[in-house]
Amino acid sequence: MSLQAPPRLLQLAGQSLLRDEAVAIPAVKELPRELFPQLFMEAFTKRQRKVLTAMVQAWPFICLPLGSLMLTPELETLRAVLDGLDVLLAQKVRPSGWKLQVLDLREVDENFWSVWSGAPVSSSLAMSQRQTGEDCPCTGRQGCLKVVVDFCFGFPDIVLQEFLMHVCEWAQQRKELVHLCxxxxxxxxxxxxxxxxxxxxxxxxxxxxxxxxxxxxxxxxxxxxxxxxxxxxxxxxxxxxxxxxxxxxxxxxxxxxxxxxxxxxxxxxxxxxxxxxxxxxxxxxxxxxxxxxxxxxxxxxxxxxxxxxxxxxxxxxxxxxxLKELDLTGTILSDFNPEPFQILLEEVAATLEVLILEDCWITDSQLNVILPALSRCHQIISFNFCGNQISKSVLENLLRHTVRLERLNSVIFPVPLECYGDNFDHIYWERFVQLRAWLMEILRETQALRKPEVILLCTLPCLTCGSRASYDLEPSPCSCGKLGREP
The missing domain is CATH 3.80.10 (Leucine-rich repeat, LRR (right-handed beta-alpha superhelix))
Structure with missing residues (x-):
């Protein structure tokens, strides 16, 4: 039998107030600041739009991150919020309690609501430090309300298009007072x-x-x-x-x-x-x-x-x-001269943090050419080299070079050629178990060095399902199970 945590006092207060909209609407002006987010979430969940309209007019924070509450665009809720903003914008003299500067309709940050719902967050200051568009070109416009939204155009989502059109038209009609960002x-x-x-x-x-x-x-x-x-x-x-x-x-x-x-x-x-x-x-x-x-x-x-x-x-x-990030996934390099790429790695050695060479078909001889330059990329944090057909001996060389990179936190290696069947349709399990033990021994030999937190071995894509099997301490098979399970 599981025990549920009792409701917090804030939740009880909000639930009690929202039972009677006639009481809640005039009461929002007198609410303490701490009650607003929880009450707003309650009204939003119950679709009490008149309460939402009243709460927007008295919102005591700089930003209202509405988009974080809307899993899908909901036009009637948006209209209720905009109705509240219209009341504020119609006033020639700004009310003394008017704090709201930004209506954020993006689904980017739930920290504000998490602070008040009791969920864990990285920082309790998230609600007050949220980005409000200071780098926006309209920053200097005094008294301008910013409405921040991400736009996705040209895809067959009727609800989203109607939502975006309503936002645009509302802001356009009030462009002297509202900046659509x-x-x-x-x-x-x-x-x-x-x-x-x-x-x-x-x-x-x-x-x-x-x-x-x-x-x-x-x-x-x-x-x-x-x-x-x-x-x-x-x-x-x-x-x-x-x-x-x-x-x-x-x-x-x-x-x-x-x-x-x-x-x-x-x-x-x-x-x-x-x-x-x-x-x-x-x-x-x-x-x-x-x-x-x-x-x-x-x-x-x-x-x-x-x-x-x-x-x-x-x-x-x-x-x-x-560069700090370079991703060449699926760009076939097997017939290329590796020297220009080696020169590039030497040039970016002081800045490169992420390098993704997945499914580039880089060969043993090419990798041996670029390895010295790669070993000098001491800022690299993440390295993905899966999908390249290299041998066991070259994999060992790659491992010994990469574990010496002080900041490297995540690395993905390819399963070497010796572990596959003739058509790359299965893994020889005994060979792979021996390979994994051998790799662990190499890591133990270099235990004085800082090892990456994540070290994975990934197969080539499965010929049946297209996904990969991956191996850490335990195997994780591909979707159809043909790769990654002991025969």
Whole structure:
């Protein structure tokens, strides 16, 4: 028989007050500050919208992080909150008790509500130190209410589109008093015409993080560029291949590509560039990064087929010689000259913290070339090398080099070739058990050094289910169980 913790006094007080809305609505003005979050959560859960409207008008904190309570957009609740804001905004003289400066509709931080619900949080100061958009271009506008929201445009979610349109229209009608601040934008260029009205209502200077889903109709990309060039504060751009399209993006016209590259050179604050399965960039990567105003700190190329000459020129580009994160997942390097990559590792040795070389098909001879440079990357925290077909002897060499990296906290190695069957369809269990014991012995030999907290061995993807088996102290099989279990 389990015993439930008795309700806290705050919960009891809120439950008692909300039993009668006629009493609760006028009472919110006199509530102590400590009762507001718990009472707001109670009213939100019970959908007592009149109480929510009244509470917004008396909200005693700088920020109302409503998005953290809304698992899915809920238009009627939003309208109740906006009704309360309208009462405040209609007053020419700001009430003495008016504290609210930011309505945050993002699902990014539950610490504020956790403080009052009794759940553990990393810091009890989270509610007072929450970011409120100080780096927003409208910071200097006195008395301006900020409404912060992430936008996801061009995907078949009717509820979300209705929610976003309502927010935009409400803010647009009150643009002298309300600043609509979007820091993260997700957009499918396939639907750029349908979302043009959203983009024209937004302050594009606020956007810092943008994710662009491409499609076969690449002409739509050209229509998006006039908006991209206005995003002067963007720090991260991700281009992703649209998941509903089974074809690779075709080569796009030279004029469009040059216009895209010219746009990138005008983004002064761009620091992170991620390219996921967008092959139309593959012949222009070196030109793209060469024209960037500032060096990148994060660079990702995943699932792209790139020629050796293009990749060599890319590795030698100064724009990626101060990286903190490099992810080349699924970029096949088995036939490449490893020396340009070795030079890149030497250049980033003082800054690199995350290196992901998953499924790059790097060979024994290539790894032996780059290992000395890798061993000098003393800032590296996370290293993923699974999916590369290397031998047991080279794996030992890799292990001995990486355990000497003082900050390395997580490392994923590939299961060596000697442990597989002829077609990579199963693991020879006895061989692997011996390998694991051998690896543990190497770690014991280096016990004076700081070892990573996480050391995993991962197989190649299973030919049946596509997932991997992973091994720590105990095996974790792939989804279908063919890899990772003793025969």
């Amino acid at each position: 979007c820091k993260q934008l997700v957009l499918s260029v396939r639907y750029v015409n349908e979302v043009r009205k959203f983009l024209e209502m937004m302050d594009l200077n606020c956007i810092q993080d943008i994710e662009v889903h491409t499609y076969r109709e690449m002409d739509s990309l050209e229509q998006f560029l006039p908006y991209l060039i206005q995003m002067k504060n963007v720090r991260k751009i991700m281009f992703r291949h649209f998941p509903g399209c089974i074809y690779c993006s075709p080569r796009i016209g030279a004029e469009i590509m040059w216009e895209l590259i010219s746009t990138f050179r005008k983004l002064d604050k761009l620091q992170k560039l991620h390219l996921d399965m967008v092959n139309f960039f593959k012949n222009h990567l070196q030109q793209l990064v060469r024209f960037l105003k500032n060096p990148l700190v994060s660079f990702t190329i995943t699932g792209c087929w790139i020629s050796e000459s293009q990749m060599d020129r890319l590795f030698l580009s100064p724009s990626i010689h101060q």
